[in-house]
Structure formats: structure tokens, C-alpha cells
Amino acid sequence: MKQYLLSMYQPDGGTPPPEVLGPIMAGVTAWRQALRDAGAWVFTARPHPPSTATVLTLRGGDVVCTDGPYTEGKEHIGGFTIIKAADLDAALEWGRRLTRITTLPTEVRPLHDEPAA
Amino acid sequence: MPTPARSRVPAGLPPSPAGWIITAGRNRAIDRLRREVSRADRHAQAALLHAGGQPEEEGPVRDERLRLIFTCCHPALAADAQVALTLRLLGGLSTAQIARAFLVTEATMAQRLVRAKGKIRDARIPYQIPGRSAGSAG
Numbered sequence: 001m002k003q004y005l006l007s008m009y010q011p012d013g014g015t016p017p018p019e020v021l022g023p024i025m026a027g028v029t030a031w032r033q034a035l036r037d038a039g040a041w042v043f044t045a046r047p048h049p050p051s052t053a054t055v056l057t058l059r060g061g062d063v064v065c066t067d068g069p070y071t072e073g074k075e076h077i078g079g080f081t082i083i084k085a086a087d088l089d090a091a092l093e094w095g096r097r098l099t100r101i102t103t104l105p106t107e108v109r110p111l112h113d114e115p116a117a
Numbered sequence: 118m119p120t121p122a123r124s125r126v127p128a129g130l131p132p133s134p135a136g137w138i139i140t141a142g143r144n145r146a147i148d149r150l151r152r153e154v155s156r157a158d159r160h161a162q163a164a165l166l167h168a169g170g171q172p173e174e175e176g177p178v179r180d181e182r183l184r185l186i187f188t189c190c191h192p193a194l195a196a197d198a199q200v201a202l203t204l205r206l207l208g209g210l211s212t213a214q215i216a217r218a219f220l221v222t223e224a225t226m227a228q229r230l231v232r233a234k235g236k237i238r239d240a241r242i243p244y245q246i247p248g249r250s251a252g253s254a255g
Contacts, residue, residue: 002241086241087241087242087243088191088193088240088241088242088243089242089243092193109240110239110240110241
């Protein structure tokens with residue numbers, strides 16, 4: 001099985017009102033449970049907004065600490081899930097279901113095979 | 118086999134030529150109807166007789182090239198990469214020929230092909246004919 005990173009891209013700015021967000025979150029929870037039931041779920045994380053980010057950069061031998069995300073954009077990664085899938089078509093199918101739920105773009109990227117620890 | 122209803126051709130002129138023709142025609146029709154009725158059975162028998170051993174397991178399409186076309190034209194690849202890859206791997210065109218058709222340099226086209234093949238390998242784009250449920254329509 002290969003691992004894929006499914007990233008959800010959401011627009012900057014506030015979160016939608018609860019009546020909109022509620023059903024979406026319920027849908028995402030059900031999607032994640034379906035992944036678990038299929039034995040395809042590996043990891044999920046939901047980062048806080050980019051405004052909470054800190055960037056560390058090596059500058060002249062020192063590591064400099066700066067506020068804010070590394071790149072400013074109109075969208076940011078609102079959450080990501082790592083899944084196991086037999087091939088890209090299987091991974092895309094999970095991503096397709098997620099995009100239908102969130103109405104947001106989902107990026108699917110294959111992960112390098114890590115040697116077994 | 119049922120006995121043929123066909124009438125024998127008489128040696129000379131039958132006593133009643135008109136009657137003979139009507140009877141012969143009717144018998145011919147009966148023969149035809151009997152054949153039609155048993156046709157499906159005979160076909161099934163013939164199929165059984167000529168099928169040697171176990172029936173072969175096979176997918177809807179056995180052509181390896183068709184699977185390769187679906188891999189080359191996977192929607193996860195950019196449209197121009199799909200076309201270039203298909204021309205290269207299935208059309209038998211050289212990278213230089215494809216580059217000319219796309220109005221790009223050979224180096225650019227070579228890089229595009231390498232990138233597309235890299236994505237097929239790394240993202241594990243399957244080498245198979247998609248099922249009915251798969252595809253970009255879903």
C-alpha cells in the first residue's frame with residue numbers, strides 16, 4: 001500500500017457560520033470513520049490559522065524567528081489527512097468524497113515510501 | 118432429427134401437378150419451421166462440442182495497449198502531457214517529432230515526458246482499464 005497526503009485548501013478569513021460548518025464537520029467526521037473502517041486511515045491534523053504560524057530561517061549561522069506563515073496566499077492548508085491506498089485512483093476516490101463534503105479543493109500527493117522502522 | 122417432410126421429386130409428370138406443388142410447398146414450410154425451432158439447441162450443442170476444455174478467463178478487453186492508453190491519458194496528468202506520452206509510447210513518434218508538433222524545443226518536450234513518467238511511477242497511476250465507477254465523472 002502506498003501513502004498519500006490529502007490536503008484541504010481553504011480560503012483565508014474567518015470560518016463559516018455554524019449552520020454551514022456543522023453539516024460539513026459532521027460529513028468530514030463520517031468520511032474519516034469510513035477511512036478507518038476501510039483500514040485506509042493513517043493520520044489527520046487540523047492546523048490553527050496561518051496567523052498563528054512562526055517561521056525559523058537560517059541566516060548567517062543564526063536561526064531567525066519571524067511571525068507569520070512562510071508564504072502569504074489567499075488560501076491555506078486547513079487540514080490534512082494521510083491515507084493508505086493501493087494506487088492513485090483509489091486515493092483520488094477518497095479525495096473526491098472529501099471535496100464533495102467540504103466543497104473545497106483537495107490536493108492529493110503521493111508520499112515517499114519510508115523504510116520500515 | 119425429425120423425418121424430413123420434403124416430398125420426393127417425381128420421375129415424370131405427377132397426376133395432379135398443382136396438387137403436388139401445393140403439398141411440396143407445405144412440406145418445405147414444415148421443414149423450415151422445424152429447423153428454426155431447433156436452431157438455438159443446435160447452436161448450443163455445437164458450442165459445447167467445440168469448446169475445448171475449460172473456458173478461458175478473460176476481461177472485457179485483452180489488448181495491453183488499451184491499458185497503456187488509459188495510463189497515459191489518466192486525468193491526473195496534464196492534457197498536453199497525456200497526448201505527448203501517448204504519441205511517444207503508443208504512437209511510436211520520437212521526442213523530436215512530438216516537440217515539433219507542440220511547437221516546443223526537444224529539451225522541453227523531453228522534460229515534459231520525464232515529468233509525466235515520474236508522476237505515473239511516484240503517484241502510482243494504475244496500469245489498468247478503469248471500472249465503471251472510476252473516472253473523472255464521479
